Amino acid sequence: MFEEISLLIQKGKAKDVAALVTKALEEGAHPSDLLNAMIAGMDVVGEKFKNNEVFVPEVLIAARAMNSGLSVLRPALQASGVKPLGKAVICTVKDDMHDIGKNLVKMMLEGQGIECIDLGVDVAPERVVEAVRESGATLVCLSALLTTTMMRQKDVIDALKAAGLRDKVKVMVGGAPITQQFADEIGADCYTKDAASAAQAARAILEQQAAQA
Amino acid sequence: MTNKERALNILRYKPVDRLPAVHFGYWGELLHEWAAQGKIPLELARNWGDGNDYDKELDKIIGWDFNWQHMRGCSNGLYPGFEHKVLEVLPDGARRVQTYTGVIERVYPGVTSIPAEDDYQLKDREAFETLYRPKMQYRPERVNREYFASFSADTYDVPVGLHLGSVLGDIRNMTSVVGMSYLMYDEDETLFADIVDTYAEMQYQCVEEILKTGAKFDFGHFWEDICFNNGPLVSPAKFEEYCAKHYKRRTELCRKYGIDLVSLDCDGVIGQLIPIWLENGVNVMFPLEVGTWGDQFEAARKQYGPALRGVGGVDKKVFAQDKAAVDAEIERIKRLVDLGGFLPCPDHRLPPGSKFELVQYYAEEIKKIRL
Numbered sequence: 001m002f003e004e005i006s007l008l009i010q011k012g013k014a015k016d017v018a019a020l021v022t023k024a025l026e027e028g029a030h031p032s033d034l035l036n037a038m039i040a041g042m043d044v045v046g047e048k049f050k051n052n053e054v055f056v057p058e059v060l061i062a063a064r065a066m067n068s069g070l071s072v073l074r075p076a077l078q079a080s081g082v083k084p085l086g087k088a089v090i091c092t093v094k095d096d097m098h099d100i101g102k103n104l105v106k107m108m109l110e111g112q113g114i115e116c117i118d119l120g121v122d123v124a125p126e127r128v129v130e131a132v133r134e135s136g137a138t139l140v141c142l143s144a145l146l147t148t149t150m151m152r153q154k155d156v157i158d159a160l161k162a163a164g165l166r167d168k169v170k171v172m173v174g175g176a177p178i179t180q181q182f183a184d185e186i187g188a189d190c191y192t193k194d195a196a197s198a199a200q201a202a203r204a205i206l207e208q209q210a211a212q213a
Numbered sequence: 214m215t216n217k218e219r220a221l222n223i224l225r226y227k228p229v230d231r232l233p234a235v236h237f238g239y240w241g242e243l244l245h246e247w248a249a250q251g252k253i254p255l256e257l258a259r260n261w262g263d264g265n266d267y268d269k270e271l272d273k274i275i276g277w278d279f280n281w282q283h284m285r286g287c288s289n290g291l292y293p294g295f296e297h298k299v300l301e302v303l304p305d306g307a308r309r310v311q312t313y314t315g316v317i318e319r320v321y322p323g324v325t326s327i328p329a330e331d332d333y334q335l336k337d338r339e340a341f342e343t344l345y346r347p348k349m350q351y352r353p354e355r356v357n358r359e360y361f362a363s364f365s366a367d368t369y370d371v372p373v374g375l376h377l378g379s380v381l382g383d384i385r386n387m388t389s390v391v392g393m394s395y396l397m398y399d400e401d402e403t404l405f406a407d408i409v410d411t412y413a414e415m416q417y418q419c420v421e422e423i424l425k426t427g428a429k430f431d432f433g434h435f436w437e438d439i440c441f442n443n444g445p446l447v448s449p450a451k452f453e454e455y456c457a458k459h460y461k462r463r464t465e466l467c468r469k470y471g472i473d474l475v476s477l478d479c480d481g482v483i484g485q486l487i488p489i490w491l492e493n494g495v496n497v498m499f500p501l502e503v504g505t506w507g508d509q510f511e512a513a514r515k516q517y518g519p520a521l522r523g524v525g526g527v528d529k530k531v532f533a534q535d536k537a538a539v540d541a542e543i544e545r546i547k548r549l550v551d552l553g554g555f556l557p558c559p560d561h562r563l564p565p566g567s568k569f570e571l572v573q574y575y576a577e578e579i580k581k582i583r584l
Binding site for chain 1: 441446
């Protein structure tokens with residue numbers, strides 16, 4: 001059954017995933033095992049996406065299937081004390097309206113069991129600071145598509161420093177014009193080229209933070 | 214030799230005296246920057262548009278030979294379009310707006326980037342049949358026959374293209390990427406095929422009606438924008454399944470009327486879709502975004518040979534740097550020029566921060582390249 005759930009996630013069968021997760025819970029499956037099966041499905045999709053074996057639509061429908069399963073599973077996860085891997089604040093930076101990449105990363109992060117606080121697009125640095133304070137998120141993910149807005153990622157990092165929060169969060173950056181060199185120059189902690197890599201990197205960061213806590 | 218002859222000869226692997234200085238326009242903010250710096254009259258910044266008189270005036274000031282975006286076309290989108298109206302003003306000042314395509318956008322005050330998509334209406338068969346199919350029909354009023362009956366690109370000294378429309382990009386604009394993805398992969402895949410085929414039939418008829426008037430063009434031109442920095446937004450297999458036949462039909466129509474060059478505007482990394490376009494009659498790729506997106510046209514040109522031509526491929530980011538960066542970029546593109554069938558042009562509209570003197574310098578230097 002776990003394998004079947006993973007496969008249905010990969011195929012993007014939202015209704016079937018929800019039905020099978022419901023059935024599995026009724027039959028006594030442990031919520032965390034079901035979550036792991038779903039994450040395994042998203043891992044396969046992410047890996048194929050990185051290798052250009054599947055494309056944005058396949059990722060979107062897989063993520064929709066994941067969310068469908070999660071909506072059934074979430075109450076059971078809470079009831080059994082299973083906590084999310086961690087919390088991430090995610091947004092597209094100020095003056096930039098592009099949200100496809102940001103949404104993809106968000107979906108992939110959620111597919112890893114990470115709770116996302118999505119601030120949307122055109123987000124000012126002070127809103128990110130506020131969201132980190134309120135949520136206790138330890139990861140900030142910043143997207144920028146334009147060469148004219150990429151420097152806004154540095155503005156957020158500066159705002160986190162000014163607010164005394166820089167040491168409490170890791171900052172990931174991404175977007176078409178972003179490079180590792182640029183990420184280093186602005187003092188980001190992590191850059192990834194695509195959404196699947198971002199999800200893997202986020203998981204590694206949050207696991208490392210958990211191990212150090 | 215005219216600039217038209219230079220451009221078309223390069224794309225047809227025929228001799229030319231020198232490279233023409235070709236561009237792809239500007240972001241509005243850049244022109245206002247230049248106007249504020251006293252480089253160009255404010256009137257040009259306010260009124261510039263691809264191929265209009267202000268564009269030509271700007272060409273003279275900068276030293277460009279012409280703008281590749283010199284097209285003629287007709288009303289080949291939704292007809293009539295949806296009413297453009299503000300649906301709601303949100304507490305943060307953003308407006309929810311229904312656009313011409315029926316998409317609901319969130320427009321933020323003072324932000325000049327593209328608006329955020331909030332919702333879309335083309336979600337199911339009912340929406341298609343009642344809202345969209347009627348707007349996707351061919352009607353005679355879409356084409357200004359009188360204008361085209363007396364139109365000939367031969368009277369221009371720059372290449373003038375016939376706009377052939379879009380096979381998937383326009384539909385993506387009606388549904389958003391997310392909506393298109395759901396439609397393509399959900400249970401009712403016949404609906405998506407029906408949408409693509411209906412829209413394509415209308416655009417084919419538009420092109421046919423224009424060409425039947427006897428109007429002459431130097432090339433045909435599609436717009437798509439269906440790729441991003443990691444490649445196509447859709448799988449090449451799905452793209453081929455839904456779209457290939459429509460490119461083929463329209464490019465064959467062009468060839469029937471003597472148009473041998475068909476270009477296609479697609480941002481992003483296009484490599485995986487090139488073979489589909491090439492096999493179906495599209496033979497000039499544009500604008501080859503080497504800078505922002507890292508497109509690799511040189512590799513594709515070597516792989517597919519002379520059948521594949523390109524316009525673009527000059528990293529526009531160098532215009533925000535210095536002369537050395539511009540010189541290095543010109544040196545780099547000489548390799549592509551030497552392969553033939555390649556017309557250098559900034560790889561998208563020049564963004565804010567581009568230095569006026571460097572753009573002038575580039576235009577001057579590129580014209581010095583003899584072939």
